[in-house]
Amino acid sequence: MVDFDLTPEQQAIRASAKAFAAEHLTGARAIYEAAATTPGWEHQFRSTLPLYKNAVQAGMIKAQVPAGLGGLGGSLLDAALVVEEFYAVEASASLTIFGTGLGLMPLILAGSPEQQQKFLKPFLGSEGAPLASLVFSEPDGSANFIAAGAPGFGTTATLQGAEYILNGEKIWATNCSGWDDRGADLQCVVCRILDPNDEASDVDKARRQTAILIVTREDIAANDPAAFQVLSHPPTVGHTSVNGPHVRFSNLRVPAGNLLAPAGKGAEVIEMSFTASAALVGAMGVGIMRQAFERALEWSKTETRGSHEVMIQKQSVADLLIKIKIRCEAARALTWKAALALGKTPFGGELAYEAKIFGSESAVDCVMDAINLIGVSAYKQGVGLGHLLNDAVVLPIFDGGNVGVRRRQIEKIFMNPQYKPWEATFGP
Amino acid sequence: MVDFDLTPEQQAIRASAKAFAAEHLTGARAIYEAAATTPGWEHQFRSTLPLYKNAVQAGMIKAQVPAGLGGLGGSLLDAALVVEEFYAVEASASLTIFGTGLGLMPLILAGSPEQQQKFLKPFLGSEGAPLASLVFSEPDGSANFIAAGAPGFGTTATLQGAEYILNGEKIWATNCSGWDDRGADLQCVVCRILDPNDEASDVDKARRQTAILIVTREDIAANDPAAFQVLSHPPTVGHTSVNGPHVRFSNLRVPAGNLLAPAGKGAEVIEMSFTASAALVGAMGVGIMRQAFERALEWSKTETRGSHEVMIQKQSVADLLIKIKIRCEAARALTWKAALALGKTPFGGELAYEAKIFGSESAVDCVMDAINLIGVSAYKQGVGLGHLLNDAVVLPIFDGGNVGVRRRQIEKIFMNPQYKPWEATFGP
Amino acid sequence: MVDFDLTPEQQAIRASAKAFAAEHLTGARAIYEAAATTPGWEHQFRSTLPLYKNAVQAGMIKAQVPAGLGGLGGSLLDAALVVEEFYAVEASASLTIFGTGLGLMPLILAGSPEQQQKFLKPFLGSEGAPLASLVFSEPDGSANFIAAGAPGFGTTATLQGAEYILNGEKIWATNCSGWDDRGADLQCVVCRILDPNDEASDVDKARRQTAILIVTREDIAANDPAAFQVLSHPPTVGHTSVNGPHVRFSNLRVPAGNLLAPAGKGAEVIEMSFTASAALVGAMGVGIMRQAFERALEWSKTETRGSHEVMIQKQSVADLLIKIKIRCEAARALTWKAALALGKTPFGGELAYEAKIFGSESAVDCVMDAINLIGVSAYKQGVGLGHLLNDAVVLPIFDGGNVGVRRRQIEKIFMNPQYKPWEATFGP
Amino acid sequence: MVDFDLTPEQQAIRASAKAFAAEHLTGARAIYEAAATTPGWEHQFRSTLPLYKNAVQAGMIKAQVPAGLGGLGGSLLDAALVVEEFYAVEASASLTIFGTGLGLMPLILAGSPEQQQKFLKPFLGSEGAPLASLVFSEPDGSANFIAAGAPGFGTTATLQGAEYILNGEKIWATNCSGWDDRGADLQCVVCRILDPNDEASDVDKARRQTAILIVTREDIAANDPAAFQVLSHPPTVGHTSVNGPHVRFSNLRVPAGNLLAPAGKGAEVIEMSFTASAALVGAMGVGIMRQAFERALEWSKTETRGSHEVMIQKQSVADLLIKIKIRCEAARALTWKAALALGKTPFGGELAYEAKIFGSESAVDCVMDAINLIGVSAYKQGVGLGHLLNDAVVLPIFDGGNVGVRRRQIEKIFMNPQYKPWEATFGP
């Protein structure tokens, strides 16, 4: 039955996320910005370690593992509620937390029971600061990694005896290098497995080769230090405390049992991971729009800017508030629907991609509208909305950019002869 | 629990609306356009009489009266489902049907049990073609009818003995003049009741005077013919079969018992009527976007336009399809939420106004995008999308224009010190 | 020296265009709409014959032929001034006049002196109603007529002795069928010349085959009546008095001397014709925006809509006026620059395409903004802005649709390694 | 005669601006960002001192003073050319230079010959680093400083004998506190002069009181140090090397002869200053869009992102490039027209305000489009486009925000009964 009311359980999830955000995320920016004075971009990330530990203690990592696998995780909608609450307060420090969720996703979706039991373990406790990372993107671009006729990822693995030898460069993967640059506790590395027997060179070769290998801190420690190198921590415009290093694997050896998705299966698992995440990026956009609206509304109801009335009395100001609010509400409704639709219908991912595009692009626009509304005071660092803008800017371009990845995914769905436009709404 | 699945009952409602639309609405335009050759704009309207009778028989009028009052009506969401199905096929002929629903709304919301029993009766059967009309708009504008310090509506009534004497001009009210220009079966006329004892001239006077009077065909018949005159049937750009005449009341006498909402209560009842309708206009927009998407998708998957591939293979075309689809999905999700939110929270109307604005403006944009996508063939009458554009254009400007009425309503809500932005979503 | 002042000659051109528009175009719509009651779409077109004769007398046709070839024509900017003045008053009847200019363009650009002398003659006088037509578009699409690997136009010619035998279907060409459906005085028909000796089937074949043949009324009269047939006059959403028939050439024989552009040259000549026209469509958009602004401004300064002040006092209304005005001013400045840039630099067409895209899409948006501003009264036929919208809608999709043709042309320019983005502004 | 070609003199101006930018501005960001590591926002500003000296030597300050007053200055269009060249390379360091031009504007427009001779002097040489500042904005808002019934600026002056006593707080004025926080060489301070004899309290009182006082470094030095205090250097999101401090005047005494615009004249002089500057902000927007386009084009023609072709081959990418280019071209054409129109017609400022709005809002959108096009690599600091975005963001909100100031100015023009919409284009 169509309904928009949260269950008591969801109310509780939301309340605890809100409480966590209020307690731990509100002050996060002050902490990591202070750390920025030490040269070295990585210090901002590292300064969030205590906060991450709090998240672990509060069950925020465990909550990203399904209950069936030992976690506390609920539905994708539950996750979206948490994401909104966090992003309504603080984007950057939150992404470190959700990055672990994304990093675990391939394991959750495709791991064997043994793999799940072994590799999920560090993430089921309430202590420490375990990081996981989905290591997908490469410096030369990732949008076309399985495009017809494309060469495919530069990161490759070959089987030698009981080990895979991993080579290549990756960049941007959240949490990838870990707190100390010796690797996240768990990395799911997307690569091509080179099979000397596969001499065909068809347009689907890259897809056929794509696989996922697990790399743990222990694996890295067991190798020569040069086998895993952090080349740089590229400083970013926003989300400045996020770890997304440029790394190089040089003949890194991992046990054959670390093969999470074999050649030919990797692309699909990644696609599934990035479908769930799309809905969550929608929720990030909602959180940011919510913050922008709240701040602009509060401002409009209190500031007179030298006139005889508060600014909300001006229609131009009210019109901007309305524009922000409408997109926030529409994006939230769509995101919720997308979260519930996923997995229900053959092309259920469509709504998730749409929530991602709409939520992310609207978020940027809304923050910019809020800046125009507040005017020049919004240009101040700290009190202003500049940081929010800089955090928002990544939404359309990460998690698969809207131009190169997300729209292309929807396009492919539309092209499918089986596609029925309203199936996710009204059934087949 | 958050859910987007229709109940079996709603599936049935939707299925029967879809079936009705397929059977009766598909050919409607051909019928009323043929009637356009006879000079006189009213002939288009009149040519839809058989179709309207079908709607009565199929229970489509009764379905707009709540079950508790003898109808078959369900929730606002149920209504939105029907509206979408109809507008996905045909706008103009559908509006005549929904215009009766709007016309009954004040009676349903504010009528005394006696009034309801008496005046709803003609609309509870399965025969004939009873029309109701909410007669609100005036030639000189309606957006400010109760604005502080504004004169208020030009249509006024004075009590003389047991009768009200009604004077003034109205325009645009759907169904107002009835099939034969002698009046709809039921008109709810918004007017100011002039009270000779009220000599105050405060800024709220117009609001204090605003009332609603019922005028029936029988009332009109009991008066001199000149007491109710149709001055013109203004031809419109789209929705060309809709009856929205310019009429004049000249000393029309109606029984005092026809007073539906007394002075001081009228504005509120109208506001409530136009809040429910706002959500339904959202659904109209969804229907139109759905139609635009379906047609553009079909076109893109079959046309090659002289190239070696179907047009959906072109990213520029796909991008437009995606733009249309996203707004359609977002508008539907928002409309559904608005329909359910209404009446639940103090400012529940906000979402309905937002669904109206977003759905209506997106609909115009989407049809225009579909035209640009299809290119010059879309400019053909009939097969093209011109009619759809012309029908869509009214959505932002009727049912309270977005600029003068709808944004102003939201603005007022935002200004309220009690307003909590997310109450409709997360509760108080 | 950068300057925006018209020369006295241009002032005069503008003044006479304005005067012509005031005298002859103001009432045009009333005339051709009255003619619409007679079944048969062509009657609207024919009702503009007297007006067209006036245009001939006033030198408006001659003005579209360069002075060097016996006409009165000036620069492309002069032409843009006239187009704006006309479109600020009336679109549809004006297009018939400018359609002749477009129809003459290939002859002006590519005709031999003999061809020019012979075929331009009817257009240099001050009597009669000579029509020319650029016959390019085909029912199955024209955007890809020389795309790599595409089959090319369906209309073909083969040389038999001293004659070309023409076969195929065309549609939409303004003025194509003439006042009496026996052909415009001059048609420049784009076709492929089939050469039995050319057996290659490279991706450029369609381009290599494309040519332009002249077809006159006399040529048609010299053939069997069935050789030139008007299949239909497709009714359009706007520009309702324009002649743009679906026609069929069936073994129509024309003298070999009618070959205007030989195989391999046709595409280039068409491209050049449609480059000049692009700047003029920019001017059409400016004219329409100007009209929309003037009407909305006037309305805003006089209407109170039941409130205590005129509507321009409302910021929401003023903001819409400003939005319209800005795009009108920006489009005009860009159009003027494009008109002057053409032919000056290697990629001078770029600005013309941009003026076309910006002017056309802005025009549609501006009319829609004006409708939203005026509200429901804008929905009335005649006094409303619906006709203006319907006329505007064609701007982005004709003269080469923006999605399939115009953006693709710019894209090609950008791809050129020689391209310098600011050469048209600052020189090489 | 309408023309878009620069004169040889303008070509030279442009060439020298371009050369200066290439030599001195290209590396500016690296310099002032390095300075950011020292705590204290002002160090970024101070690190640009050598660059500013270069600008003085290169005549860039003198060029902002009219030739008639001893400078090298030319037309507003000449200035716009320089502004575009600078902003196409570097925004922040350029603004310091142009801020001096703005600071001198009131003196140029309204100073007595004696005042001009005396106070312009330091700005006519080729040595040192003289700064001027237009000190207008206040912490509590400036948009309504002369709005009907508004209190007016909080900064006030009273005449005591031969001196004015100045009190109040200002913020954001570029260059205001000078290189050493002891004041710019010249400040034009907008304030209200309190006249004990003026007891009227009409709605125009603030306007009647508004005046401009000159404050020099020497004036400040002649006072107690506490009379001019820098309260803070508010860090900003972009334009990070600009000096725009929060300052307080406490009984600062300046000679009566420093009165530049007397009470009742100040507002008009400010309005004129901010009209010329509006056109220049248009040019800033053009410069930023130009930079965004160049970088995105270059990227698109070289990057394959793992696919088999360069990105410009993708229509989605090309469409974004086109969108950016069109707005850049349209904004430039409009800005040039506005620069030439100023002062020619009664409402010539209209175009300048429109160029400001269009150029500034387009600039933000274009940079965001470029970011979406380039994708995640654009999020890198330095190589990315984040800084450009942050610099662009101020354009709509400074120099009079578009919402509170610029649209309101146009609105007022539209309301004027004498207003003729096309006078600036076609004459009266």
Ligand SMILES: Cc1cc2nc3c(=O)[nH]c(=O)nc-3n(C[C@H](O)[C@H](O)[C@H](O)COP(=O)(O)OP(=O)(O)OC[C@H]3O[C@@H](n4cnc5c(N)ncnc54)[C@H](O)[C@@H]3O)c2cc1C
């Ligand atoms: C804060 C942050 C966190 C991140 N977290 C992770 C993470 O945890 N794991 C991870 O692997 N990555 C991560 N990334 C990288 C991110 O997921 C990128 O979106 C992804 O790498 C793809 O990049 P892209 O979309 O820009 O594609 P690219 O391949 O870089 O493409 C760039 C641009 O090229 C164009 N383009 C490319 N292909 C096409 C095409 N076929 N058609 C049309 N246009 C095309 C588009 O304009 C696109 O924007 C993160 C990035 C950031 C900034």
Ligand SMILES: Cc1cc2nc3c(=O)[nH]c(=O)nc-3n(C[C@H](O)[C@H](O)[C@H](O)COP(=O)(O)OP(=O)(O)OC[C@H]3O[C@@H](n4cnc5c(N)ncnc54)[C@H](O)[C@@H]3O)c2cc1C
């Ligand atoms: C097909 C159709 C069906 C209709 N059905 C009905 C019906 O059944 N019953 C009925 O009564 N009416 C009906 N109408 C009329 C419709 O409901 C109108 O929206 C309504 O009359 C109000 O008109 P408006 O919004 O354009 O306001 P107006 O008062 O006409 O205002 C016009 C414009 O002025 C500006 N404006 C006015 N006030 C303000 C303000 N305070 N602030 C800012 N801007 C302002 C806005 O730009 C607005 O668009 C119908 C109309 C059509 C075309």
Ligand SMILES: Cc1cc2nc3c(=O)[nH]c(=O)nc-3n(C[C@H](O)[C@H](O)[C@H](O)COP(=O)(O)OP(=O)(O)OC[C@H]3O[C@@H](n4cnc5c(N)ncnc54)[C@H](O)[C@@H]3O)c2cc1C
């Ligand atoms: C009033 C009026 C007057 C006209 N006058 C004339 C005239 O005088 N002479 C004349 O010959 N024609 C005339 N036309 C037709 C007009 O010039 C058309 O623009 C032209 O025929 C091309 O049509 P199109 O742009 O819609 O392209 P089509 O080939 O019909 O393409 C349709 C759509 O397909 C898509 N598409 C096609 N190819 C591509 C591609 N490669 N990449 C991406 N998308 C693509 C686009 O979305 C495009 O909109 C007129 C039309 C009208 C309505």
Ligand SMILES: Cc1cc2nc3c(=O)[nH]c(=O)nc-3n(C[C@H](O)[C@H](O)[C@H](O)COP(=O)(O)OP(=O)(O)OC[C@H]3O[C@@H](n4cnc5c(N)ncnc54)[C@H](O)[C@@H]3O)c2cc1C
């Ligand atoms: C880099 C930089 C350089 C600057 N240089 C200078 C300088 O040299 N000299 C100087 O004096 N200042 C300078 N400023 C400040 C700048 O000029 C501001 O634009 C100006 O102070 C006005 O601020 P505002 O437009 O935000 O108006 P505010 O008065 O602060 O208004 C804020 C917001 O309120 C709303 N608002 C206010 N009034 C109305 C209204 N009547 N109707 C509708 N909405 C309204 C609008 O949404 C507006 O955005 C600079 C600022 C920056 C960041």
Ligand SMILES: [Mg+2]
């Ligand atoms: Mg991308």
Ligand SMILES: [Mg+2]
């Ligand atoms: Mg502002």
